[in-house]
Amino acid sequence: MNSIKTICNGIFVLCLPVLLLASSLAWGFNSRWLYNYSFEKYNVSQQTGFSQADLDKAARGLIDYFNSGDEYVHITLIRAGTQVELFTREEQIHFKDVKLLVLLDYKVLLAAFILVVSYALFLFFSKRGRNKRELFKYLVWGCSLSIALIFIIGIASFFDFDRLFLQFHELVFSNQYWSSQGYMLLLFPGGFWYDAAIFCLAFMAILAISIGTISILCLRLVLKKERKE
Secondary structure, three states, rough: HHHHHHHHHHHHHHHHHHHHHHHHHHHHHHHHHHHHHHHHHOOHHHOOOOOOHHHHHHHHHHHHHHHHOOOOOOEEEEEOOOEEEEOOOHHHHHHHHHHHHHHHHHHHHHHHHHHHHHHHHHHHHOOOOOHHHHHHHHHHHHHHHHHHHHHHHHHHHHHHHHHHHHHHHHOOOOOOHHHOOOHHHHOHHHHHHHHHHHHHHHHHHHHHHHHHHHHHHHHHHHHHHHHHO
8 A cells, every 4th residue: 555655656746847847838839929039039020021910920820720620730921912821831741740749748738737636636635634744745846856857958958959959850750841941940940949948948947936835835834733733
């Protein structure tokens, strides 16, 4: 019985970083602010000839596509008075592959959320008094593990992000359409992905620090109550 509980506790601690990482990735893919921040920072309007309003439309179109049942993305914008299809066929195929990763992230997020919340509720409402103490302790451990993961990814990205980014694409995608020469690379230059990684890690850190801080405060209250009893 104790071994089963130990395994459950370990799964709970490990699932928390997974939940926070999946949440930060989901936020990144759905953040219009992140897209528009990059468009302005890297002068995408000048590079492509599209207005900032058109670029915002492109961002909204991609976000809608990632959350739709459409197989391929179709976004039309006005350039020099002419309506153009934003992405080539090869780029549309690549975005289809990206969408599969986004959907996978959603599934991981949902599974991790269900596991973490279910076990947290079980510990919190358990009749055994020390379970609440263990809940907050495990939350602190999970958040600490999340911070360590953020630190490792952040250091690796800082020193050699381009190589990691290239290896990721070669490992995950079965074709070379991610390097297609069209508007895709103009909309999303290399700097965009580095910034996106930093912002997603920062978002994950905010979640981990917030949950960890609240858990530490709750743990202190529980210990104080136990000493009084």
